[in-house]
Amino acid sequence: MKRIWLAVVVLLLAGCGVQPSWVTAGGEAPTGVAPGVTLYFVDAHEQLRPQLRPTGHLGAISEAAALLLTGPGNSDLHTEIASQAVTQVVVTTTPGVIQLLVPLTIHDMSPLGIDQIVCTALGVHVQGGGARNMKVQVRFTQPTPESDKQRTCPLIR
Amino acid sequence: MSRRLWPRGLRARLLVAFVLVTVLGAVAAAWSSAGSASTALVTSTQQRLTETIVGQIGAITPQLTYPPDQGALDLLRAAVGTDTLVTYQNLRSVDGADLGLVTDALRTAVHTQNQLVTQRITVNGRPWLLVGTPITITAPDGTRTPSGIEVYTVRDLTDVEQQIDGLAGSAVSTAALAVPLAVLLALLAAGSVLRPVRELRDTARRLAAGDLDARTPPQGADELAELTVTLNEMAESVQTSMVAMQRMQADARRFAADVSHELRTPLSTLTAVVEVLATTADGMEADARESAQMAIIETHRLVRLVEDLMEVSRLDAGTASLRVEEVDVVGVVRDGLRARGWLDLVELVAPEEILLRLDRRRLDVIVANLVGNALRHGEPPVRLDISASREQVWIEVTDSGPGLPEHVLPHVFDRFYKADSARTRTPGSGLGLAIALENARLHGGDLTAGNSSGGGARFVLRLPRDLEDV
């Protein structure tokens, strides 16, 4: 009889309050730190190549895009985006799609140049903890059907 | 629980059982619902807290210099909130408050698991949520490596606990509400069970008290109804056999009474004529005279026997009436002895006078039987003591014979009991002591047989003084 009462009391107590627990997994760890930002340029064989620009931090997509527009600097890589004085890129992130408004026209770059922008933006997104299946929409200053295309980076699948 | 605490009454037991079952049921239901609710509450709270922390960290990490310096760590700590510690190799954020709470198990998990971990602890009665997480570096291709930065933070769960306590409290009050209802139901149930039980008990009592007509109408078709039917059947058979037995007894008594009555008429004739015979016996021849004398003696014996039988019949039938008047017991006893010529044979020890309300003739019958018995079966001297207290009067008749053997004592008042089978021809009818006993009882007294310390048989008649009501 004593044991039954003990069990009842234990059960009653178990129903009350917040119970301590063991260490339990609580999901993915946050991410986003990086020694620098990765920009994508083109090598001699017309292949996209990542280039780590040691900025000390990952930064935002707009920063990375602005750095990309300034060119590869002293390197054996080149860019296929026409050089511009204005490098400000407006970034709008909606669910599933990152929109980049570049201060250029479709004529200022080759398709590979578009991939450079897409890969750089997607890389920053992924490094900041974002999903890899994000689409990227590159909008140009002059109206063109290319502005509505949702693109993916061939290097980041 | 000791047996003493368990109530004896059926009603109380039912009540306790009912209340226990109800309370246990209510508590179990309330506990399980409160339990699942509190689990859900804790889980969702925990998830919300970790998501907030992950969001807070994720919002600032892209701007954080890596490898971090002291400033970066402090910045991160400020973003996550107070009670937070950020470490990187040997660096640790300043201003990280009370982190003694963080357990070694949590630290180890953060070091090894490369993911966010949580642990709930209770310290000094306050519940806390510990969250620990490493910050990872994600390569562009998605591979993650530990950055070496670790964030530990502590969140107070007191609010959650209070909500859970509220849930438990409402569960307890719900159970408490059920208790009076359970008591009411238990009383109703106990009543419906106990009423037939009580009726059965009353019937059984009435049966035991001699009311053989007592029955309980069975209700329903349960075990109690079966018991009732069985009890009724038992009462029926007892009644049947009792009635049969009473009829047989009554028949036997009536037979005895009828026989005695029928014998009386021829005995009247015999009694009348044997005296004529006696007065002429002197002129007869010896054998004829002896025959006449035997006829006289046997006729008188027969008369006494028939009278005693009729007296016993009346006593048995309860028609013997008590004619009570105030008499002097000593006087009646002395007169009785004198009338029978026993004054010289009996030593009478008595006070001057004892006034008592009783039936004079019946007292004489008792004393005559006791003294006659002592004179016939015992040896002289026979002693008769009369004594009195405020409530009782005792009349003791003691003889100086060998006394009554042990095996005879229980039977001395039996009808026609002869102690000595060889001595069957005694002048007594064999009913004398039985009649004496019945007469004593008719007076509310009694008559006992035993042996005196001197060895002789001793009979004690006890009569109550307050016979006013009889």
Next chain:
Amino acid sequence: MVAILLIEDDPLVRRGLQLALSRHGHEVRTADTGEGGLREFHSATPDLVVLDLMLPGIDGFEVCRRIRAASEVPVIMLTARGDDFDVVGGLAAGADDYVIKPAQPTVLDARIRAVLRRSTSTPDGVRTHRDLHIDTTALTVSLHGKPVQLTPTELRLLLTLSRAPGRVFSRQQLLEEVWEHDYLGDSRLVDNCVQRLRAKIEANPATPEYVQTVRGFGYRFGPV
């Protein structure tokens, strides 16, 4: 020679008692029914009647009542022992005494003689108490100058009580003196006889002038 009328239905008992009482020197006539007994009573005028209560036709109680209505002749009834109904009814009907059956002739004879002795005179003259005159020689009683008819038992009771006015007689004493019974005499005989006596001499029997009851003890003669 006392003339006795024996009324008894059983022929053998009747004959047996007749034989035995004759032996004791009585002249015994018999009757076997109540009607026959009454007829015999009126034609033979016996000194005393011995009456069995259980009779075919009109029963002993009725016979006793009719005899008592016509005469003061003593009546002794034969009853069964312990049959109080018989005793009470018989005494109420006016019987003077009773003998329990089976009656021993010697006992019956003693009772007969006792009843008859009650009318024996004592020569001490006339006792006068207020309006009541008792002539103990002539054995007559008169109230307000008118003669009162008493049975021998009633007369002997009155004589006994009035012999010592104011003295209390216990029932037992009266039984022994008047009825000549032993210590086991039936006190109802006394009570019944007193009632009948009062009915004859008292103006109001409920508040008697001459025969007073002494509660729990007996009776005495005289004013309250």
